[in-house]
Amino acid sequence: MFPEAGVLAPAVTAVFTAVLTEGPISRVALARRLGLSSGAVTKAARPLIEMGYLEELAATERTGPGAGRPASPLAIRADRELFVGVKITGDELIGVVCDLRAQVRTSAHRRLPVPDPDQVLTQLGELVDDLLDSHADYRPRTRRLGLAVSGDVDRTTGLVRYSPFLRWRDVPLRERAEKITGLTVTVENDVKALTTAEHWFGEGVGAESFALVTVGAGIGCGLVVGGRLVSGSHGVAGEIGHVGCDPNGPACHCGSRGCVEAIAGTGAIVRQAREATGRPELTLADAVALARAGDPPARAVFARAGDAIGSGIAAVANLVGPARIVVSGEGLSAYDLFEPHIRAGFQRQAFGAAADCPLSIRPLPFEEWARGAATVSIKALVDA
Amino acid sequence: MFPEAGVLAPAVTAVFTAVLTEGPISRVALARRLGLSSGAVTKAARPLIEMGYLEELAATERTGPGAGRPASPLAIRADRELFVGVKITGDELIGVVCDLRAQVRTSAHRRLPVPDPDQVLTQLGELVDDLLDSHADYRPRTRRLGLAVSGDVDRTTGLVRYSPFLRWRDVPLRERAEKITGLTVTVENDVKALTTAEHWFGEGVGAESFALVTVGAGIGCGLVVGGRLVSGSHGVAGEIGHVGCDPNGPACHCGSRGCVEAIAGTGAIVRQAREATGRPELTLADAVALARAGDPPARAVFARAGDAIGSGIAAVANLVGPARIVVSGEGLSAYDLFEPHIRAGFQRQAFGAAADCPLSIRPLPFEEWARGAATVSIKALVDA
DNA sequence: AATCAATACTTGACGAAGGAAATTATTGAG
């Protein structure tokens, strides 16, 4: 885990993770939260404070009846260590330097002419160097790099088994990236990385179960159940994009019809907008502009797409019942066109109490994917 | 947990559960399986053997290269303790006496004129008495009763929050059943109970993740992820019946259209068969008979229903990626009419490797639900 | 037959991790 330490007691990592994700919190509250005795928390916190990962804040405002010694909450020293996260897409690398709380310090990106592994690795090395050289104190404080890649990734070995988008098969990404950058590398699927970020530092904090849905060219879903990220046993999970919602819907590249992705994926929206308007040269931006201007056929395309997404989300809510669901992704730049229809589709199809599941719908800020990648390397610090 | 013991070491319950569910197994194999040292397994097994829950089998056939001391596998003494399980439906009680491995020893049932709580409790008391009096040694060997009820159940308190089928609301079932029977009672949702039974003693054994789909008047789904039964955070999970699969499909009682249950639930099948054949008096048995005789409209109804079930199952496979899926339920008495269409719908809609998920489709044996209830009380023995 | 290698299991000393409860610290209220 930490530079100085070997294997650490379960309580130590539990305390660290809880303080990291649930902010400044007193030892007594931690003990309640983690089911430990307060003595155990004191002991677990000490080495973390000594190593500089935690600090004790000044006693703040009282909470209870008023009497009693005020708590001195434990807080993360977020600048104790820095992390690099890089998202690898088909045509660019997006990189960030983050602190322990996954706050972005610096970001940078590079266009990629071809997503050939050799090319990517070279560019990755340069990007990481650029990032770490952008401030004098970055490099000495950084030990870890997280990489987010779409597709089937083996996190334990850092092998990219198959990434259709990049057209990669069995690329030993961790090994090669470690050689080039000299950092300890963790590789994870991009949606899972983003889900972890949101679960640890975003709206999923504290949730025992949680789902993140990404809307874009593909429609994906990351799932946390029982506090742990779900990895399907056949390597597949979260494929909300291929939940079927209309047997008479448009053909999907997966071979079926009416999958959520075939209705609401970016490509599907463009295609449907072209058909609806009879203008074969229409781009996504055109379709958004048309719909925002009130063009009924264009609006209908977004309405149907939003509805499909909503009913896919309802399937998640009905099946696993997450405590909350976040909907995000680059596709939601057309947030205003989607949002009411996502909610409507969800409400229609969510059964019983599943309809009470809070839904956060918001566009995905730039570099969020890279931040997810950095989170994975923060998580690796704790797991190791 | 056990009569003599107080709180037991984690390793003890781990060893017990592993031997219970994964059959006769040597200490060394257990150590590997559980990530313990062999010494720890020896120590954990001793009290279990002394209490009569485990026994050591004679060394059996060799497995490895040939040399070395043969293993003396540990096995459950299934007759060490007996359990009663009762499934409460709207019009009858089905009860069984099971051993530790959930093998049914005796079963019995009672018709219920009205599912009024008072009525049910009285009848339950008599049923349990009948079961325990059916053999001289049953009563002294039985301490626990498991109850399976459809609807929203709080397993920790034994409160039936809401059961639409029984029209119960906030019935303190555990408390009342303990008073009447004198046994330690555990109450669980029926689908979850069945899922646990299949996970511990059926085809889900050893699977880290697993799904059970029940087909009948309703269509339900129990889910095991990360070795633990999923309970949605809003009390809802496994509602596969209300996954939408056709926006133009028949109206569902939930208010939406084209839910799996609205197409493939028993009631929906009868209704559709009546419409398809133009015979308003048709029963389910008639529809099955017609379809088996080759009547095209009747066959089409079952085909469409099977397909809907298959695509619902595919949604589960796509989203959580269970290691295997069992499809069962009283609805599958028309197994031959459903099976190929369930598989077809699943294959069409399962994405990528999710299509490799093994699917077991089979009718539900009589008293299986009650066996699930008994399993819950066996599980309670271990959890406590 | 005697020995050896291989595997299964047992044993007992040891160490790490948490719990229990007494103690200290720090506040507000009377």
Place this chain on the structure above:
DNA sequence: CTCAATAATTTCCTTCGTCAAGTATTGATT
């Protein structure tokens, strides 16, 4: 200025599981 209330620490102790050495039981080799 004392007391009650709450937070944190400390000390002692139990428990659990590992480690490593030793015992048990087999097949193969000489």
